Amino acid sequence: MIALLLRDLRLAIRSGGGFGLGLAFFLVVIVLTPFAVGPAPAGLAAIAPGVLWLGALLAALLTLDRIFALDWEDGSLEQLALVVPLEGLLFVKALAHWLTTGAMLALLAPVLGILLYLPQGGALPLFLGLIIGTPALSFIGAFGAALVVGIKRGGLLLSLLVLPLYVPTLIMGAEVARRGAQGMPYDVPLALSAALSLFALAIMPFAGAAALRASLR
Amino acid sequence: MCCSLRGGASRLRRSRYEARRMTLTVSGLGIGRTGRLLLRDVAFELAPGTALSVRGKNGLGKTTLLRTLAGLQPPLEGTLSHDPDAVAYAAHSDALKATLTVEETLRFWAQIYATDNAAAGIAAYGLDHLRARPGGELSAGQRRRCALARLVVSGRSIWLMDEPTAALDADGKSQLAAVLRTHLGQGGSAMMVNHGEHPIECTQLDLGVFEAAPEAARLDAFGEAVE
Amino acid sequence: MDETETSSERKSLWQYANPRKFMDLTATMLPWVWALAVGLTALGLVWGFFFTGDDFRMGSTVKIIYIHVPSALMAINGYILMFLASLVWLIRRHHVSALVARAAAPVGLVMTLIGLATGAIWGQPMWGTWWAWDPRLTAFLILCLFYLGYIALWSALSDPDLAADLTSILAIVGSVFAFLSRYATQFWNQGLHQGTSVPVATGGRSIDDVFFIPLAISMVGFFFLFLALVLTRARTEVRARRLSVLRARQAA
Numbered sequence: 001m002i003a004l005l006l007r008d009l010r011l012a013i014r015s016g017g018g019f020g021l022g023l024a025f026f027l028v029v030i031v032l033t034p035f036a037v038g039p040a041p042a043g044l045a046a047i048a049p050g051v052l053w054l055g056a057l058l059a060a061l062l063t064l065d066r067i068f069a070l071d072w073e074d075g076s077l078e079q080l081a082l083v084v085p086l087e088g089l090l091f092v093k094a095l096a097h098w099l100t101t102g103a104m105l106a107l108l109a110p111v112l113g114i115l116l117y118l119p120q121g122g123a124l125p126l127f128l129g130l131i132i133g134t135p136a137l138s139f140i141g142a143f144g145a146a147l148v149v150g151i152k153r154g155g156l157l158l159s160l161l162v163l164p165l166y167v168p169t170l171i172m173g174a175e176v177a178r179r180g181a182q183g184m185p186y187d188v189p190l191a192l193s194a195a196l197s198l199f200a201l202a203i204m205p206f207a208g209a210a211a212l213r214a215s216l217r
Numbered sequence: 218m219c220c221s222l223r224g225g226a227s228r229l230r231r232s233r234y235e236a237r238r239m240t241l242t243v244s245g246l247g248i249g250r251t252g253r254l255l256l257r258d259v260a261f262e263l264a265p266g267t268a269l270s271v272r273g274k275n276g277l278g279k280t281t282l283l284r285t286l287a288g289l290q291p292p293l294e295g296t297l298s299h300d301p302d303a304v305a306y307a308a309h310s311d312a313l314k315a316t317l318t319v320e321e322t323l324r325f326w327a328q329i330y331a332t333d334n335a336a337a338g339i340a341a342y343g344l345d346h347l348r349a350r351p352g353g354e355l356s357a358g359q360r361r362r363c364a365l366a367r368l369v370v371s372g373r374s375i376w377l378m379d380e381p382t383a384a385l386d387a388d389g390k391s392q393l394a395a396v397l398r399t400h401l402g403q404g405g406s407a408m409m410v411n412h413g414e415h416p417i418e419c420t421q422l423d424l425g426v427f428e429a430a431p432e433a434a435r436l437d438a439f440g441e442a443v444e
Numbered sequence: 445m446d447e448t449e450t451s452s453e454r455k456s457l458w459q460y461a462n463p464r465k466f467m468d469l470t471a472t473m474l475p476w477v478w479a480l481a482v483g484l485t486a487l488g489l490v491w492g493f494f495f496t497g498d499d500f501r502m503g504s505t506v507k508i509i510y511i512h513v514p515s516a517l518m519a520i521n522g523y524i525l526m527f528l529a530s531l532v533w534l535i536r537r538h539h540v541s542a543l544v545a546r547a548a549a550p551v552g553l554v555m556t557l558i559g560l561a562t563g564a565i566w567g568q569p570m571w572g573t574w575w576a577w578d579p580r581l582t583a584f585l586i587l588c589l590f591y592l593g594y595i596a597l598w599s600a601l602s603d604p605d606l607a608a609d610l611t612s613i614l615a616i617v618g619s620v621f622a623f624l625s626r627y628a629t630q631f632w633n634q635g636l637h638q639g640t641s642v643p644v645a646t647g648g649r650s651i652d653d654v655f656f657i658p659l660a661i662s663m664v665g666f667f668f669l670f671l672a673l674v675l676t677r678a679r680t681e682v683r684a685r686r687l688s689v690l691r692a693r694q695a696a
Contacts, residue, residue: 003328007317014316075310079367082287082306083329143617147610151600161593161614164586165621168628175632192631196624207617214609217250217290251603253692 001092004084008096018066022059022101023108029055030112041117048116049126049177055112056105056130057137057170061162063101064141065148065155067093068212072149081216086209094135094142094204102134118181125180125190133173133193139200140165146208150215169196238265238404239303239374241286247294247429248278248285254293255281256427263375265404268397270411273424279410280309282424283377286408305371307378311364315353319344319363322352323370330371338366341396342389357384365393369400376400378409382416390416463682466540470675477675481668488514488662496654508566510659514666516559519587521670522552526594527619530612540682542608545615546598547677551670553591560584579629586625590618604685 012019033051034044071077080089109130110123118126144162148154175189241263249255255278263269271279285292288301313322320339327335339345342362347355355363361384368376382390394416397407401417409419492510529545532538563581564574575581594611601607 003325007321007325010321011314011316074314075308075312076314078289078308078310079306079312079326080329081289082301082304083371147597147614148600150606154600157593157596157600160589160596164590164593164618164625167586168621168624171628171632189631192628199624203617203620207613211610211613214606214613217606251605 001084001088004080004089004092005096008093009099012096012100018063019100022063023104025062026055026059026105026108027112029058030115033116045117045119045181048113048118049122049181050174051116052109052113052118052126053130053170053174053177056102056109056134057166059105060097060101060134060137060141061159061166063097064145064162065158067097067142067145068149069145069154072215077149077212078216081212086212087205090142090146090208090212091201091205094139094208097142098135098138102138103131106130106134119183121183122177122181125186126177128190129173129176129180129186129193132190132197133169133176135197136169136193136200137166139197139204140169143204143208143211146211146215149212169193169200172196239299239406240264241299241304241375241406241408243286243297245295246285246292246297248281249293249429250278250281250290254429256424257294257429259424259427261422263406263408265374265406266401268401268407268409268417268419269422270409270415270419271422271424277424277428279424280379283379283408283410284308287377299375303373304375304377305368305373307364307368307376307381309379309383311360312367313352313355313360313363316351318349318351319355320348322363323366326367326370330373332370332372334370334372338370341369341399342366342392358386358389361385362389362392365396369396374405376405376407376409378407380411381409382411382413463540463686467679467682470679474672474675474679477668477672481665481672484661484665485669486665488658488660488665492655492658492662496658505566505569506655508562509655510662512559512562512566513659514663515555515562516584517663518666518670519552519555519559519584521667522548522555522674523587523590523619523622525674526552526615530615533608534612534616539608539685540678542604542612543681543685544674544678545612546608547681548674549591549595549598551673551677553588553595555670556584556588556591560588577633579626579633582629582633583622583626587622590622594618604688 030052033047033055037043037047068077071080106127110118110127113123113126141158141162144158144165147161148158151157172189172193176186176193179186179189243262244260246259247254247257248259259282261269271282273279281290283306284290286297286299287304287306288297289306317325320335323335323338323344327333327338339348342365344359344362344366347359347363350359352360352363361381365378365381368378381393385393397417400407408422409415489510493507496507525548526545529541529548532541533545560581563584567576568574594614597611597614598607601610
């Protein structure tokens with residue numbers, strides 16, 4: 001299992017692995033925002049927590065279909081399915097996705113927050129909300145990726161399937177960031193974010209493995 | 218969770234020679250895809266130390282049979298009696314990554330199979346000089362050898378091979394023959410689908426006799442509704 | 445499948461999972477269901493539109509509830525039906541239940557859209573806005589997205605059994621998240637929407653008998669309309685599957 005995680009990380013970091021793709025997309029969304037809504041600090045600061053969360057969510061979404069599609073196309077997924085329990089496979093793949101996108105986005109977000117005049121006190125809650133909330137994005141996303149694994153150009157379908165499932169995570173995560181930026185206590189939405197992530201962590205490997213098993217048949 | 222899975226992997230780490238000596242016995246098996254029955258009452262035996270060549274026309278269900286025996290898809294009739302953990306499968310696709318080198322790939326699979334045969338796999342197919350070459354820079358024949366080396370790495374006793382000689386040159390074929398002889402000599406067995414000549418002498422298994430009749434071709438609740 | 449069916453099972457409800465039995469049963473049922481659907485819906489709507497007075501606060505806009513409430517209810521019912529049929533497919537692998545789930549999705553989607561559209565038409569004069577990010581409205585919008593995704597997944601897969609498997613898993617996971625979304629949206633925004641109009645849900649009654657009786661008739665009518673549409677669609681799906689079986693057999 002550890003070998004699988006290391007392999008996925010290695011594949012992601014090497015050229016063509018798409019490691020920088022999500023981060024670059026996040027950067028683009030945040031940099032373009034002031035051009036769309038105007039440079040006034042007050043306006044930008046007000047929407048900063050939400051835009052940062054939305055950008056992170058879209059960046060995670062963009063990289064989802066790589067979780068299984070590449071291994072499916074070259075036959076690696078089939079070979080792995082012969083040896084590794086699919087629940088474990090999904091867990092490790094989602095974890096690798098989180099380490100290469102969610103965790104990196106959480107580190108990058110406070111820096112990009114400066115561009116959007118995110119208040120000083122808002123950086124820590126933004127980071128905490130992302131680091132605790134994004135595992136849910138990766139695990140739900142891995143489930144979605146498992147559903148569309150056999151479909152050619154399933155990327156767009158994947159976003160349609162996953163978006164409704166992302167709503168609770170987005171609400172809670174953005175609420176943490178918003179309350180944090182306004183200097184309000186944010187422990188309740190943070191706890192609920194953690195609950196959602198743990199729930200996704202517990203349930204999604206089984207649902208995703210069922211989908212993979214059906215697709216591999 | 219990780220710990221329990223690793224426990225499962227170490228359970229698989231049985232000695233190579235213990236795992237070999239396994240007879241694959243199949244009887245009354247019906248196989249097919251998407252509810253379409255292709256072969257029925259399939260019966261044969263694959264004893265340790267023997268090789269079987271599967272023959273049959275295109276679309277008869279040769280690959281489907283291998284996939285079913287490997288445990289990737291359930292049989293439509295009957296049940297499998299063998300332990301799926303005794304089987305390794307070399308599919309049509311090579312399952313190599315463009316950015317991983319030959320050595321990294323085989324080491325990875327050795328870890329997944331919980332064996333220490335990575336070096337043996339490299340040696341068996343003369344991949345020594347390609348060790349550090351990434352998969353994307355290999356020729357079709359070299360990729361094939363790398364994929365076949367995975368069977369050696371797996372340490373499993375029953376090898377299922379889908380057209381193993383495809384893209385192999387004369388050298389590659391003789392390497393495959395040597396590897397197979399060693400494997401059979403150690404009490405392993407192999408079953409292969411082959412259109413060209415055989416790498417080694419095999420018993421023939423003609424799947425044509427098991428072909429399902431067209432009227433039984435659909436095990437579908439809706440087929441019944443038509444009558 | 446037939447060989448394994450015992451005689452006790454033949455008597456049970458599951459016998460209608462056999463496509464032929466299902467077709468026989470629905471062929472006799474369907475005219476009655478359609479008659480009830482048309483009759484009750486027409487009665488409820490005509491009564492509601494022409495034989496009730498205007499509300500003292502809302503004026504004649506109140507009349508839209510005779511469409512709005514029943515369609516919203518059926519949108520949720522469609523989802524519940526999909527969930528149950530998906531469970532049945534995954535557990536017992538009855539093909540008809542997979543097709544019923546498939547048939548329910550577009551009907552549910554249309555009911556959701558009717559609910560959203562009538563809500564907007566009513567909301568414009570009453571709340572002064574076509575749309576508000578109220579928890580109930582948001583939940584319906586998410587439901588609408590979910591129906592779209594479910595239908596898209598069905599149509600993206602050519603193997604019917606695989607499509608049934610994957611959409612069933614999606615429906616079950618989706619319903620878990622539907623609950624989560626419901627509570628998350630309540631946390632996110634306090635409601636503008638009034639409480640439920642259906643008395644059984646609250647124990648009390650928030651609207652007067654004059655409005656409630658035609659509304660109840662209309663709701664029962666919509667239920668039969670929903671049933672009629674789903675059954676008609678499911679019959680079409682069964683026929684389409686038969687056709688593809690026949691084609692495959694001819695080609696073999």
